[in-house]
Amino acid sequence: MDIVVSQIMTGLSIASILMLVSLGLAVIYGVTGVINLAHGEFVMLGAYAAWALQTELGLSLLPSLVAIFLILAAVGWLVEVLVIRHLYARPLDTILATWGIGVMAQQAIRLTAGGELRYVQMPESLSASVTVFGATESAYRLFILAVALALFAVTWGIYRYTSFGLKLRAITQNRSVASSFGINASRIYRLTFAYGAGIAGLAGALVSPLKSVSPEMGTTYVVDAFMVVVLGGAQSLMGTLASSGILGELSGYLAFYSNDTIAKALVLLAIVVIIRFRPQGLFTARVRA
């Protein structure tokens, strides 16, 4: 029983991190259709922001979260204004441009903060372990799970119940008709991009105590996040939730029972097959086009 629970909890922990990392990507891709390869670098910048606030200002992780969200939202806003907004008509080129931005972000960090690994302290109040259904679990991992679910709920709420969300959904369905009803699509896109980047930053800050922080850390996250979004369906937030759950539990299970490399290759192959037969993802919300 203990092993089953702890196995499930490990999967949930992986899933919550996946969820955090891919939520921002899902929002950006779902709304604007931009494939943001710099997303991993937003995550990385968030982790470095946490590190910088801790070592320079002595701030603990929890109080600095709001600042990190704002910093990364500003970065995302800037990227949208300077680069992305010129490329909405050329979706393939957004892959290239955002990749270039990612390279720059990595190199800028390497030049300023150095290439070596950095460590972020876990908040003391959460460094203990707790017992859940007979299995011991780190309190911090449970905290991440709670934050991931909360952020999902907030995003869902914005999407569903605010006038901003209404406009967002209108644009996603048909940009030109929405514009002709007086919705400022460019502004909505910009805010969406900023919001997605901000969440990515939060994700980076939250995982930073669990993993070492390095300029290259974003690369793995962006691949994982893409898998979640492709599996879940771009325009479906619920799909993102479900697919991070599936992929999280699956990776936990595969890592436990088999060879890591082969497991990774199998998951990638599955993604290739899914793109071929269900490009809209497994859990698509029905959108009237």
Added chain:
Amino acid sequence: MPVQGKNKVSGKTKLEIAVYAAVCLAILALPLVLHDAFLLNKYARYLVLGILAVSLSLSWGYAGILNLGQATTFGLGSYCMAMALKLKTIPIHTGADGLPDFMVWNNVPELPWFWKPFYSMTFGVAAGIVVPMLFAALLGWFMFRGRVTGVYAAITTLAAMVVVQLLIIDQQAYTGGFNGITDLAQFDVAGFTFDAYSSSSYYLVAICLTVSLFLALAVTKSKTGLIVQAIRDQEDRVRFFGYDVALYQIFIFSVSAAIAGLAGMLYTIVMEFASPTFLGVPLSLSVVIWVAVGGRQSLLGAMLGALVVTGTQGALSESETFLDSWTLIMGLLFVLVVLFLPKGIAGAVEKLAGKFGHRRAAPVPPPQLQPQRTEAVANTRHAESLS
């Protein structure tokens, strides 16, 4: 459209051929003035990457298939050549039973079946072209028959490359794993040995470059090439004309893979090893940068883009600080090119040349709503009426 003879080559094409030939001649003539073996090896390496860029330009620039996994086929070609060259070292670098050294270290009892044909160098060279081609044809069939295009095709090719790379790293006993295949014999044909550090290898690479460049040019000028370009611009319209769009896409994807495989083989000859990094994401995305900077819709531009970018990188790599800032500048340059020069430097040059040569040009075509999009479709129709 006035009726022309079928074989009549337009003035623009003649000029293009002349420019291509001039560049190739300059490349071929380099060893006459340069005798430093180390530099010749370095330049040969750049030229190989130039061939790789030509192959990507063919699929991305002309067919609109952004292959983020172009290094897959490059790496496959490189491994085929490395396997053949490794088996030639049998009397020298082996343990028991004539096995390659890394297999002995991994306790492989006998040579696996798929290594055996590589005793023949002819088979190795053929496999270096055919294996990448088959891989591309299979992947292309899988994608294009399902009408996977654009962004999804890009992600599929990227994922497929990572799968192949993971498999090669995982099967260490048969592929050398992380270390790749090292300590190779030198490539030789009919008793003539191509030393990696000599003008002979440089000439081999330069000739292959010339051949692939002109082969690719011929493909783009053919009727098939025009249809492929039309598919890039207006896929549905070409489909409505009754063409089998997927078949054309698979064709160009495979030709591109064959050229990349050739480049991979040459890379093994010049570098004297094969490594899983040859199928890596960094190399694959670098190719995309070179081609974007040089001009994706110009084979020559893409090739020169590769030479200029890798050349600059190589020149700066002696100093660590320079290399660091270079990466930053590279990223910025790349973003700027994507934003302001979507057709790369070659596109800009063409535009400038167009302005100067304006007076001599034929009557100006009437302004169209989307001139770039309709051009290739019109050409196809033209080609259609000629055949």
